[in-house]
Amino acid sequence: MTRATLRPDLAILTMAGFLDARPRVGYFYSGKKTMTSVTESMMNLKVKDFQSLPVVVSENMTVYDAIVHMFLEDVGTLFVVDENTLLQGVLSRKDLLRTSIGSQDLNTIPVHIIMTRMPNIVYCKKTDSLIVAAKKLIERQVDSLPVVHETDKGFEIVGRLTKTNITKAFISLAETHDL
Amino acid sequence: MTRATLRPDLAILTMAGFLDARPRVGYFYSGKKTMTSVTESMMNLKVKDFQSLPVVVSENMTVYDAIVHMFLEDVGTLFVVDENTLLQGVLSRKDLLRTSIGSQDLNTIPVHIIMTRMPNIVYCKKTDSLIVAAKKLIERQVDSLPVVHETDKGFEIVGRLTKTNITKAFISLAETHDL
Numbered sequence: 001m002t003r004a005t006l007r008p009d010l011a012i013l014t015m016a017g018f019l020d021a022r023p024r025v026g027y028f029y030s031g032k033k034t035m036t037s038v039t040e041s042m043m044n045l046k047v048k049d050f051q052s053l054p055v056v057v058s059e060n061m062t063v064y065d066a067i068v069h070m071f072l073e074d075v076g077t078l079f080v081v082d083e084n085t086l087l088q089g090v091l092s093r094k095d096l097l098r099t100s101i102g103s104q105d106l107n108t109i110p111v112h113i114i115m116t117r118m119p120n121i122v123y124c125k126k127t128d129s130l131i132v133a134a135k136k137l138i139e140r141q142v143d144s145l146p147v148v149h150e151t152d153k154g155f156e157i158v159g160r161l162t163k164t165n166i167t168k169a170f171i172s173l174a175e176t177h178d179l
Numbered sequence: 180m181t182r183a184t185l186r187p188d189l190a191i192l193t194m195a196g197f198l199d200a201r202p203r204v205g206y207f208y209s210g211k212k213t214m215t216s217v218t219e220s221m222m223n224l225k226v227k228d229f230q231s232l233p234v235v236v237s238e239n240m241t242v243y244d245a246i247v248h249m250f251l252e253d254v255g256t257l258f259v260v261d262e263n264t265l266l267q268g269v270l271s272r273k274d275l276l277r278t279s280i281g282s283q284d285l286n287t288i289p290v291h292i293i294m295t296r297m298p299n300i301v302y303c304k305k306t307d308s309l310i311v312a313a314k315k316l317i318e319r320q321v322d323s324l325p326v327v328h329e330t331d332k333g334f335e336i337v338g339r340l341t342k343t344n345i346t347k348a349f350i351s352l353a354e355t356h357d358l
Binding site for chain 2: 042043064067068070071076093094096097098100101106131134135137138162163164166167168169170171173174
């Protein structure tokens, strides 16, 4: 056939929007993605592809120093570790702000007094689906999840997953698909 | 034709995954979404569909009272308005935390001293694309955007768009498409 002949099967694809018919110059892929491409992109997103570096402090750091550390590192959540660098607690900007307007001296109170502890820490693993992790952030009303690696002794912290990471994933979905 | 006859045009659709051929009982829509459904879903998401209610305070409220107000309202950002309820400033949890560890008395310093003012306020409108608003949150490194309605006198605040809203949108995309 000539390049401009409309074959019945291609006609179907043209009607379905897969191909643009350009008389004389043949058929060209129109640039539309296959059916489930964005869907599949979303399903394949993993925590490890979007996580940030974790910022940790020791249990005995003072609340004042933790606040300064948070600003220096420019993060919204600090993870508290023991001497074996295993996860012991989580400190959010909200926890620190609450304490800062209390009557206690920020320079003497250690973070382990105010941090969220196990079993109340919400966490994820690096191979978890980003969708599942996003649901944890919303359902448990936290800004950040420690990304952990489980060992016999406890949780090692390998990352930090925040609503900022999810927002970046949302944008990257749009950019991948040229929205 | 009989219901089980494979018409050439339907055969193409079957190959393309649009239809399942079930001999003797005819063709059924397979449940797969059309090509660009998730893509289109994303493009059609608007700020107004995901925004939260704004929480506003007056310019003369003290920093201490603003922090308490932030906890009572359970938000991460307060918008500061003048006597005509027009947008004058934005107060983030980070702004308040920074001030709380300073040497100033939180009970005497008014929020207008520490707030972010125009032209440094990043905002959006309710008919804006959610993708564009998400990019603003990331590029300008803010947790929240006031959703504004522009008038001759200034900006009225009609909503609040946060990374939490974007995270919910991300989840809803997945849920709409049964991921």
